[in-house]
Amino acid sequence: MPSFDELLSGKGVFVDKSVLSPHYIPETLHFRDEEIRKIMLGVAPVLQGTKAKNLFIYGGTGTGKTSSVRQVIAKLKERGVANVYSTYMNCRVYDSRYKVLQKIISDFKPHFSKTGHSFSVLYEELLDWLEQGSGEEKKGRHLIVALDEIDVVKDLDNLVYTLVRINDDVQRGSLAIIGVSNKVNFKQRLDPRSKSALYEEEVVFQPYNAEQLSGILRNRAASAFEKGVVDESAVNLASAIAAGENGDARYALLLLLRAGELCEELPDKKISDSEIERARKLADEDKAFEVISTLPEHQQLLLYSLACLAEDVSYRKLVEDNGEKLYFSGEVYERYASLSRKLGRDPRSSRWYREYLNELELLGLVQMVGSGKGVRGHTTLLKLAYDAPRVKKAVEKTIMAE
């Protein structure tokens, strides 16, 4: 048994857990030198008193887009050049033209009251602020606005158009946009005019490969964990897994974090391959249960019925297929129908039920096999892809709140 002193002094697994969090921004970002250089190149003109390029940054999740942009912005602020300003915002929070403008103004004019202004007042205010400049000589201000997850902005064409046009209306100073997105189809959704305006310069973030990921992990692990906690091969395994998952560094770090939490309970406090594997299972399940919670009600009821059958040992029709229990599609439907009625819902037709099943299989939540020999008639045999009690819990959490 460990002493309390031992536990409290952090003598265990983690030194600093936050290093593994997706929000953590490292001071040096590895393997993104070229991308960062391109961003800096686009931004650099403001240091000479002209407008920066409008940049568009594209790349999958966990490829370092956000960190790179924030780092460039931080570097720019470090230079402390007068009349050069920058702001970063996530468009999940600021998801309209109005909100974005409001945010920009409140960043630089904290005393300007936040509510009660029409859009045109905000526009004039921003225009004014850009033209004025801070020094006595009134050179105008140069602003860079970084819009992360720009694809979620509702009136995007309007926003881009406004922010681009402000450069025409302003006598001195400038405004440039850095747009960040991970949506592939984003380009097509854009009005051609805003597209050409926004895409003055494009930077694409390729997914990390396994070697790069293991480099990143080793680096973070060094400051996140106590010495000797993480196995070399565990890092390589996590990297290989994440490389298969679209080269997502965030996922790789999550694996490491979960593995660390798992091994806190272990006597030898070491992360080896088996902890990574277990962490992966946990992460997969988390994802699956997240999916369950977003499913339509009747698909959840269907899953629940299957889970009930899986727990009900006395249930008649089950087939043993190397230890796996499989259930007959028709009987699952009956169970589902009676459950629906019990809850006061009209069950979906059996035809549609089959359609639901196909979707659930596509999502990897159930597994289906055709009944081959040994079964009367032509049917499908079903089983849950995940642990029945956990599936039940996931469903109960979202809809069975009677």
Add this chain to the structure above:
DNA sequence: CCTCCACAGGAAGCGCAGGAGT
């Protein structure tokens, strides 16, 4: 061999919501 079983999955159509057109 034929017939029946227990479904699979295509076709048609229905009611509704939301967007385009006027």
Add this chain to the structure above:
DNA sequence: ACTCCTGCGCTTCCTGTGGAGG
């Protein structure tokens, strides 16, 4: 503000299929 149209989720109806049973 209104109609019209389209897409979507769904039901109803129907034909197809592979093995079991007689």
